[in-house]
Amino acid sequence: MEGHPVSYSRTTITELMIPSYANFGGKIHGGTLLSLMDKVAYACASKHAGAYCVTVAVGGVNFLQPVDVGELVSMLASVNYVGRTSVVVGIKVIAENVQSGVVKHTNTSYFTLVAKSEAGELVEVPPLILETAEDVRRFHSASLRQRLRKDLFAAMAAHRADFVLDARVRGDLAGERCVIRVEGAE
Ligand SMILES: CC(C)(COP(=O)(O)OP(=O)(O)OC[C@H]1O[C@@H](n2cnc3c(N)ncnc32)[C@H](O)[C@@H]1OP(=O)(O)O)[C@@H](O)C(=O)NCCC(=O)NCCS
Numbered sequence: 198m199e200g201h202p203v204s205y206s207r208t209t210i211t212e213l214m215i216p217s218y219a220n221f222g223g224k225i226h227g228g229t230l231l232s233l234m235d236k237v238a239y240a241c242a243s244k245h246a247g248a249y250c251v252t253v254a255v256g257g258v259n260f261l262q263p264v265d266v267g268e269l270v271s272m273l274a275s276v277n278y279v280g281r282t283s284v285v286v287g288i289k290v291i292a293e294n295v296q297s298g299v300v301k302h303t304n305t306s307y308f309t310l311v312a313k314s315e316a317g318e319l320v321e322v323p324p325l326i327l328e329t330a331e332d333v334r335r336f337h338s339a340s341l342r343q344r345l346r347k348d349l350f351a352a353m354a355a356h357r358a359d360f361v362l363d364a365r366v367r368g369d370l371a372g373e374r375c376v377i378r379v380e381g382a383e
Pocket residue numbers: 251252253254279280281282283284309311319
């Protein structure tokens with residue numbers, strides 16, 4: 198299967214933040230930004246895959262700075278990594294004050310999508326052609342995140358399976374802002 202370079206599917210969505218997108222505090226809803234990120238991730242991944250893609254996982258979403266009404270938000274998306282059927286799209290979110298021209302980087306997030314056939318079966322995606330050292334760094338980072346995610350999932354599954362409310366758990370939580378009132382526990 199012939200691959201595509203990162204540039205083949207690079208996609209940007211830009212949208213003006215209007216008052217109806219704001220929360221009660223006057224800043225833009227996190228959900229509005231997530232919805233835009235999902236759209237640009239879909240467009241970018243589907244273009245690379247040449248197939249319909251669906252979102253499987255969203256990682257690294259941190260709203261580091263608020264976005265204001267009247268700012269022009271751009272979602273810059275590129276394929277960072279591909280597996281057999283999955284595509285990881287990195288999205289850099291920037292917000293520009295259209296009057297002053299000041300641009301802030303509000304967050305970078307990673308959306309994982311899988312490619313599906315019209316019958317709904319997973320389909321293989323083309324390999325990614327890495328043409329710059331930055332492309333390689335992003336692919337390598339995504340590969341590391343995949344491994345860490347698998348380790349985290351395994352650790353959390355073991356925690357769920359082995360959990361007993363005992364003295365060790367009480368010790369672990371001793372410095373936390375909680376009060377344990379469980380009758381009959383150790
Ligand atoms: C994603 C889905 C296909 C996984 O099904 P599965 O039977 O576990 O299939 P697999 O284990 O073969 O995983 C398929 C790919 O998804 C990836 N994947 C599965 N779960 C993942 C997760 N939590 N995070 C990141 N990638 C994941 C796998 O690594 C694999 O990638 P690869 O082919 O590149 O190696 C299935 O859960 C699904 O269809 N989910 C619904 C997705 C959807 O409809 N989203 C729309 C929003 S509701």
